[in-house]
Every structure is written in C-alpha cells, then in structure tokens.
Amino acid sequence: MEKEILLDALQHIDPRDLNYQDWYQIGMALKYEGFSASVWDEWSRQDASRYHSGECARKWESYQERTDKPVTGGTLIEMARRHGWSYQRAEGSFTWDSEFDFDDGTRPRRGIIDRNWLEGREIHEPKEWHPAQQLIEYLEALFQPDDYIGYCVESIKRDERYVPANKGCYTRTAGQIIEELKKYGDDLGKTLGDYDPCCGAWIRFNPLDGKGVRNDNVTDYRYALIEADNMSIDKQNEIVRKLELPIAALVYSGGKSVHAIVKIDASSYNEYRKRVDKLYQVCEENGLTLDKQNRNPSRLSRMPGVTRAGKKQFLIDKNIGQDTWNDWMEWYSEQNDDLPDFINIKERYRAGRPPLKPCVIDGLLRYGHKMLISGPSKAGKSFLQIELAIAIAEGREWLGMKCKQGRVLYVNFELDEDSCTNRIFDVYDAIGYPSDSTDAWSDNLEVWNLRGKSVAMDKLAPSLIRRARKTNPLAIILDPIYKVITGDENSAEQMALFCNQFDKVATEVGCSVIYCHHHSKGAQGGKKSMDRASGSGVFARDPDALLDLIELPMKDKQYDYMANKLACESVLHYLDGVHPAWRDDIGLDDRESKFQLLGWCDDHLTKEQAAEAHRIASRAEDDARHVTAWRVDCTLREFKKPEPRDIFFSWPIHKIDTEEYLKDIRPDVEINGKTFHQRDKSDGSRKAAKAEQERLAITNAYTLIATDKEPDDDGVVRVRLDDFVERAEEIFGKEMTKPGMRKKLKKFGDFDIDNGIVTPREDTDE
Template identity: 50%
Template structure:
C-alpha cells in the first residue's frame, strides 16, 4: 500500500540537489518500504544532468539487506533537512525523532508562514545590452577578465555549456556593449533554447576553472524546487548580501552573494555557512553550485522564450561580515537584557524548594560518587521520598509530586524489584506509588541530544516535579574530558528543565583513585563542567570505619537481637534503657529469661546481625550549592538497600587520601594532617574505652585487645592523649579540669 506521506516527501526532494550518498539513501529507503525500482527511476530522471537509464536498476540489485537497514524514515529526514515541513495532519510515531520546541527554529531568520511574496518585476520591453552592462558593473572592476559561454550542446536531452571565452575584461565588454548596443554582437549568438552563461568571479584570462579564479568574491545561491515568488521573498527577507539577483529564465533565481573570501580555504568555509543558513530558512540549494568558477545565467539573453533578467543589484546587507553578524544576532536565541530598576520593586518569586535547603523546583542536581556507593539506590530513595513527600536520607524534606525515573542500566525486572525493596526497607506504605513513572531504556538508550527531544515529547503533559536519569554515562555525547563537549551535553539538561518545568537529577561516577585529598566538586570523573553546571552537587565519599567502630556496631547488633527476642517472649520489662545499650548486660538478662533453644536462636540472630553490620559501608555526603548555604557534611551507612543516618560513630573519620596522586608535598605527603591524625587517635581511644566499660572496669589489656594493639602502644597513646589516668593496668577518664 502506498504511503502518501512518503510520496509527498519524495516529491519535495529534488535529485539534482542531493549528493550521491543521499541519492543512494533514497533508493535503499524506497526498497525497504516495498516500492518498485521504477519509483526510484522516475524520481531520479528529474535530474537530467546525472540520470542514466539502467543505473538505478543495477544499483537496486546491490541493496541486499542489512542488520540496520535504511528505512523510509531516512527519506523523511532528508526531506525535512531540505526544508520540507511535513504533511498536513501528520501524526508522529513514538519512535519518530522530533526537534525539541526550542530547536525547531534554531538558525532560522525567515518564518515561512509570513513571507512577503511579490511577482517578479520583468517588463515586456527591455534593453538586453543594458542588462549585461549593469550586471558587469555590479560584479567586476573594469580591468578584470570575465569568463562567459554562449555556445552549448545537447547532453542527455539537456543543454550544457562549452568552454566559452575569457579573453576580455569587464571594461572592454561594457565599452563594446555601449558602442554596438547589441548583446549578441558583443558576446556572440546563442541557442534560443539553451540561453547563455557567465562566471560571476573574475578570472586570469587563460581559462575558467577554479585555478583561474583571481578573487573569491561571490558565491551562487540557486533553488529550483519552489515558486519563484517564494524564492525571491526568502532571499530578500534573509538579507543576503547580493551583488545581483537574476531570473534564470527557468525554474530558479540566481543570487550572486558577496562572500569576500581571502583564499579558497576560507571561501569553502563561508559557502558552507551560507548554504547552511539558506537551508535552515527554506532554500534547498543545488549543492553543485559551490565552486567559485561555477557558471550562472547571463542577463540580457532569451532562453526558451523567457528572459534571463537582472531583477536587482546590491540587495540586502552591504558585505559578508555585516550579514553574518546580523544572522548571528537574529539566531542566538538569547534573552534581551533588562534594567534592574524596572524589576527592583517587583522581583519575580523564587522557585519553591524541591529538596529543602538543597534544590529548587526546575533546577539541576548531580549526585556523584564512586562505584558501589549505592548511588542508584539513593536516587530510588529520592524518587520515593518525592512521591510520598518524605525526608530524603532522613535529613532533607522533599516536596510531594510526580517523578520520572529513567533507568538506563538495569533490566526491567531488577529495576522494579529495587523500588519494592527500597519501599519495604524504608517502611513507607506505597500510598502514592502511582506518582512514580519508570522509563526502562536499558539496551535502547540514545545519546542525550537525541533523548532530550523524545523525553520532552513523552513527558510534556505529565506534570513531573523531577526527572531522574540513572546513570548519565549511558547517554553522554562526546568526550567527558572535553569542557566544550560536556558543556553542550549539560545544556540538554537545561532544555529538559525549561520545556518540562521540572528538576533534572542525575548521577555520575568519581575519577579513579582515593578522593580524600580533593575538594568535593573536583571528584567527579571528566571535565569540571560536571561539577560546575548543576545548581546542586552532592558528593559521596567512602569512610573506612575503625575496628572500634565496627565493635560498636557489633554491640548494637547483639543488643538489638536480644531486645527483639526478649520482646517476642513477653520480657520487654526485664531490661532498662541503660541495659539495652550493653551487650554483656543484655546477654545476662537473656540467659535469665530464655530457654536453651531460644538462646541458640539468639546466638544465630546475633551472628546474622553482626554479618549484616560488617557488610555496611560508611559514606559522607557533602554539598556544593548554588541557591542555598552549604550544609554540614552528612554521614551515612549504606545498609542494603537503603542509606541510614549515622548516629555519631563516623563523625571523626576522614576519607582516605591518595598522597601519590596529590604529588610531593613534603611532610604533608609523608604524614598527612597531624591535627586530623591526632584527633582520630583520640576518638578511637574514647570509642574503645566506652565499649570496654560495658564489661566492667577498663584495663590497658582490655583496650589493647579491643584495638588490636600491643599494651605498650596503648599506654603511649593514653599518655599522649592526656585525657586518661593509668594506675597500673587500670584506666579511667580524668575529671574535666584535672591535671593529674
């Protein structure tokens, strides 16, 4: 069945404006869509200069399939790239790629819906010789040689120019035209069907190839697949710096545009820029016209009964630089400046917080951390806390609303089970689980510049407060160490924020090595753009708990197991609040009230809880915030599958430092920060002392066993600390203010 939209797109495309590769894409797309080779033949025949009978059929046979075939969507893309606006009432498929709303008019100066179209001013009476004189005066200096062609021959049912002439200057031609007042007496006769051609750049008088061009002054803009009046309107409204505008006597206008390039390399760059701007503004140009020695239509000649007519000279901007600056100013999409006095008395309201004292609605947040820090679980926790309106990480209150989680790494089942596991671990009833949407894109993710418009389209009317992308390395476009490329990548997040009026939250990994010696915002891998672009950056660094801290966790685990079993057997009144903090005391109470079987179960429960405590990892979150004051670092335990606030055990720990990576820093490199080291040792002593008091009097030997040190080492530390007294083997805390 014929696809009318495809036929409309194909009809819009002019084969004469396409490259060989694009022409091949059309053929492959038609074959994949089920069309016969004749459809490609008939379309290709529109380019009489390059079409050869039988070539399509031979090429068609080489299209034998591909794992990633070219489809009809490629034809649609080609057509849109050449200015096609799409069929009326065209409904986009879910897999169609569309431009984001802000990008639809990117680079466009002319609105095709508001063209000031006027008829071409070609009078019935004209002066052919004067036409060419005016043209030569507009383009050339009197001493410059001009190349032109009046003789032609038939090639594949189409007239083609011969080599032509180049032995006279513009001044000589003008003088002869004024003398004879007969254009053919000066340039020679030409076929009334073929017309005549002229080279718009001066040559050296010995030929008309690129090598003969003496000044890269002009470029040719020609479009022959739309109404002449529309071509003229776009050329004029685009303010092209035209030295001359000529009606070709056929389907197109020829705009001779000033580019003023100093050399061929710069000429190519400027023509590429010119053609790109024209393309974005609806002029689908003949790509073969890029050469500086290209021929254009000579005004003052009749071709096929129609006049090759000079419509105007000196149109638009005065020069290339002025035009380019004007285009850039019109297309930079930047807002206007505003005077502070105008808004001083009525400042716009700030966006409400999404995460209290961390992130506002509509802003960006980056969560950075090393591998296995539980970043994905932290983001899932955040999604749940936004949906349920609960504090995140037990610390940061969240506004309640809808959230979209874009899963780029996990398979669908694992991702959905994670949400269930985190809900259960947090202990929240799923009252608002319907406020969480999940978009599973593992194996189907695309770079962020392609994902952003698809995301905007799908989420446009969902009312999300936040979109969470996890993780971004799956969608990074370009080199993550390139500031320029990463700035463009991060701009996609701004686009999503602006178009969906929501926050964008994403995570990224740390660079390799220990991170303790770095500032929090310098730990993320790749360019510093990652840390400096978001409005809030939260960085997770791992802490290494001491043996004393692990022992405290074991103590808590044993106490919790005892409480749970005693409560289950109706002995909740058998222990006090102080008892519940002492492992030895709780074990004594358990032996008093529980039977042998229950005590065996208690041993198993304690062992299981210790094992879980040993699997917990310690983390510190630091914030770099743009809208709020910096908060004190938050210490957490990752107790799979959620993060729990630390109760003070981790307060004195510092992240490990990679001194080799920091380079040579004398004593700091060899020994670290003595003040911090001393503080850590003091904290370890107090933690060990507190743990040992649970078993009665504290001795040097008990501390040594607890800290896994030699007794003499413990004695030296106690003496250096100054906060303890040592009497033989016994150890105690000095009273505040005591000297002995």
C-alpha cells in the same frame, strides 16, 4: 515514529512543489513506517497535472527496500521542515521538531524562516528596458576590469529544454566588454554575438584565467550561485532577503527562479566547497530546495539584459544583505543560536518578582535544576540514588530532607536488568516497603536499563528527551555518568559541552536531572568538596546542587556502637513477629542495649526463640563490621549552605547519624602521595585539641605551599621555611617571624627543618 506526527508533517508538504525523486522518497518513507499505499495515493492527488491513477500502487509493490540505508520517516520530516512545518505537543509547550532521533541518522536542523508566514515580495521588470545598462551594472558589481569573463549566447534544444551549445567565450575581460557595451549600446549582438530570444543567454559569475571554463580555470572563488524553483518567485525573493545573504547580484532568470550570486570570498577551492556546503545547508533549512549542480565555481548563470521566451532576464537588485561572508555567518549564528533575548530589569521589576520554581528536595534542589552526587567507589552512590528515586516516587524523606512526590525515571547504565531490579527491591525492603507487598507502592518509579546499549550523552539525549516526555517525570536520575561521558574528562571545554546535555534534558523535558560522578584517586580530607570530583572542575561548578561524600575512618568504638545498634534493631524486628507485646515489657533504655535485650529474650521466650534471637544478634554484629561512615557536604547555588550531615552506609541503605556519633571523626588527608589519619576532635583535653588544630593548620599549609612545587628525586616535596613566613598571614591569620614560624613547626608540625628547608617526617604515623 508516531504516525500522527508523520501524517501531520505530510499535510504540510505540497506534492506540486516536489521533483520526482522527492515524491518517490515520500512514498518509500510511508511504506517503511507502516502506512498503506492509499495514504501516498490520496496525498499525491493534490498534484492533478502529474497524478496518474494506479501509479502509486505499482511503485509501492515494485519498491525494494535498501537494508543499508532505508528511506524512513526522518526523510519525510526533513522535507516537511523545509516547507515550514514544526510540531507542538497538544498537552505541553515543547517543540518536537528539534529533537527527533531518526533511524537513518538524519536530524532536522533549525531554520529562522517559517514558510507558513511568508507573504512574498514582488519583483518588477524595469520600466525602461536598457539591456546594455543591465549587463554593465552586473559586470561592475561582480568583476574587476581586468577579470576574464566567461559567457555563452549559443544554445541547443535537448529533452525539451534549451541548454548552452558550447563552452562559449572566455578570452575577454570585463573592461573590454563594458567598453563595447557603451559603444554599441543595447544591440548586445554587436558586443557578445546574437542569442536565441527563445532561450536567453548565460554568464559565469567567477573570473577565469582566459584559457578555459573548468573549475581549474577559476582564478578567484568570489561567488556561488543559489537557485530554487520549489516556490513562487515572490517567496524566493522574500526568503533570500530575510536570510540577509551577502548577495552581489540578484537576477530574474526569465523562468521559475531567481538567481542569487552570493559572496563567498574563499581563499582556496577547498574553502570554497566548505562555504558553499554551509550556504546550501542554510538555504535548505529555510525552505529553499536548491539545484545541487550549481555548486561548481565555474557554473553558468542567467545573464541579465536578454530576453527568454518573451520574458526579460533582468537585474532585480545588487549588493544586498550582509556585506561579507564573515559578516553573514556571524549574523546568521546570532539569529539561529536559540539563545534568549536580553531582559530589562527595570521592566521586569515593574511586572513583579517571578515566582521561584518549587523544590523537588526541600532546601536542596528545585524543579528543572541539576544535582551532582560525587564520592569514591564503595560509597553506595547507586544505592543512594535508588533511595532518592524511591523517596521522590513515594513522597518520603531522603537524608532527612522532604521530597516532593512525582514520577521519576532512573536510567541505569551499569547493572544488568535483573540485578538492578533486585537492588531496588532490596532498598524497598530495607526502608519498610516490602517487595512482596506492592499494594503499598506508588507507580511513579520507572527504570530504563541501558547496560550494553548506552551511547555518548550527546547521542543519547535526543532519545532520552523523546521518551521522557511521554511520562513527564519530576526527575531523571542518571547512574553513573562515566558510561556516557564524551570527550576528555580533564578538559574544561569538552566537559562544559558534555554537561550542557544535562541542561538540554532538564529544559526540554521540564524536570530535574540528577547524576553521580566519582572522586579522583587518593585521600580527599585535605580538599574542599568542590575539588574532589575526578577530572575538570566543571563537574563541581556546573550543577545547581553538589552533594559530596567523603569517608570517615571508623575506629573500634564506632564499630562497637554500630554492632550494638544493628543487633538491637534486628532483635526488636524479630520480636515483632514472635512476641508483639514486647513494647509493654522492655523499657526505652533496655531497647538500646544488646545485653539487656538478649537477657529479656532468655527470660521471656522459648529456648528455641531465645537461641534464634542470639543468632540474629550475632549476624547483625558481623554485618556491623562492614558498615561504613560518610560525611555529606553540600554546595548549593539556590540555597544557604547547610551543615554537613554524617551518615552510615549499612547495606543496602544509608542512615543518618541522628545521635551525632560521627561528628568528631576527621577524614584522612594525603600528603606527598601518602595517606595520614587525623585525630578525632574529641581526643584529649582542650590543650590537646588546640595542639591538634595547630597541627592540622600546619599540615594544610604545607599541602597548599607544596601544590605548586615539584618533588625531589626521592618523591618528597621540600619547601622553604621562608615560604611559610611569606604566607603566614594568609594561612594563620597573622604575620610571623622566621624564628616564630620555626618554633611553631617544631612544636606542632610533623616536619624536620634543616638549613631553612622543611621536609615531612618519614616516621609520621600513617
């Protein structure tokens, strides 16, 4: 943890506000983080009444670190936050206090009160002192007349403090006590028994069963006690009011604290404990260091209407804040949800249109937005993302789109470090930046290798944010996300929470976030691009830009084309080294013909050079058999949907099909678990093309209708002819009769029709 942050936090903690344990933990946290004992000693001098010269040094040397759970800087940060501290980076507007990733597992929580801005709210003793009336109002605010009340007026002195001498009385009801208070007036001794004015008296805030004073004797878990003495009375009073706590009674203790009796209204002891834990957590988030011993429902609190060492214990207020526990929880959630305020459009219009964020990728992705790349395995998604990382780092084009130059962080979850590094070098080589000539590179690309070290995204996000802020990247690329998914991939709720982590990274770091995900199983040609990603549809709906890759099944003519193309490129690259003047001799048409190029090599190169050119061309032809073709379909939130782009994946990079050689290829579709090849658009005459269009429409119609039906025992989904007729207008754009639909299915469809039942043909070409 950065030392300047810890020192800044330390200066916001007043040692005079701490008990011994907290003061000691501060010292141990400083030692763990590498400070000297003098830092602890100098800070401790602020508490002149308790400071002893040399004490810090002695404890520093005697401290034995716990290896299972050491006291780290996280403890110091948490204490500082309770005292109103937060940290702002000098060079930016990001608040660090929400994202520390502490080694001891402690994570700061957000409060709604900044102690730096507290002014305090004074409390005032009653102008006229009526002890009986004080206690009556307290009892009427908290209890029903038939509730048994526990109280104690006898005390003893122990360790320089006065404490209750015994369990006290617990067999009288609130109604009985109020009746006697009205009868005997301000002489409380006649009603309750005499108390020692040096130490006051106590009362229990939950009703009892009249048989004892243990937690088991509590009959209704209505209230909890909060008490803090780490700040002035006025500030305690201000905080509990600003927190809108549902307080039934607020009592001045006659000492260093106010006692707030908070409405809990729990139905059981288990629920009481959970609600009190939440109450104490919120109070500590907002600067109140509470006495943890007060959690018990049978605990004693200070009784109003008595005096204590010359000071009155009195009722400050009653029934303040929210009406009920549930009302308060809802209110506090609204205050602490970190959500923005509403925007009035009329006022915003008067102020002028806000400027849109600049593009990281022209026409595709804006600064601070999210992009998902989805596709099947072996589509080269990781290479595609590395190409994008390099394009941003170097300010180059990616898939024909210009990228803004800037820093980029590539987070690698899948490959070992050496493999990942070599893969990046391979891509640099292929795009024309030789890896052995790094002078041409920018220094914008950084890689974070997390193979074997990655954790769930909700745990990783704080560390990623903290580290990324140091370099201020334009984009962060996460590859692949299946390594960090939290929850069930098919649960919309859980995947929405998972995807929110990307929003958090984008917002807190101020960059674009790019990640990839895999397709579901099976051929994807019959699906929309948004429906192809595996798992919940949240994956496709959440990002601002979705790039989906679907494979195009190449045939011999496409492979022949690629073999010639790669052979020509390889031979020309070879000629750059052995015969740089080839451009003066070889025409543009001949440069695109392997036969013409090799013929030129035979005529103009040495025998050995020509043989090498033939070998290079042969290797390129072999490589062409491993080239795959892909169609990239974009779904965008900020921009107009572009036309799909066809690309080749020729290891290790993707190349755009500038000659539109792939445009007529159709991806495979899946029906009843079987893959079907679709004919190319260019095959046959116009009549054949129309027939193919009709056949595809019928195939898609069957897929749509069969989606909601269960297969028969043989695994085949059969549908009714009537289903086609009923949905004819939706599917074919016009109404159709049953005979007309039957004729269409027989003429263009690969289906059999028997007694009004439509079944896919078994002999369909697969």
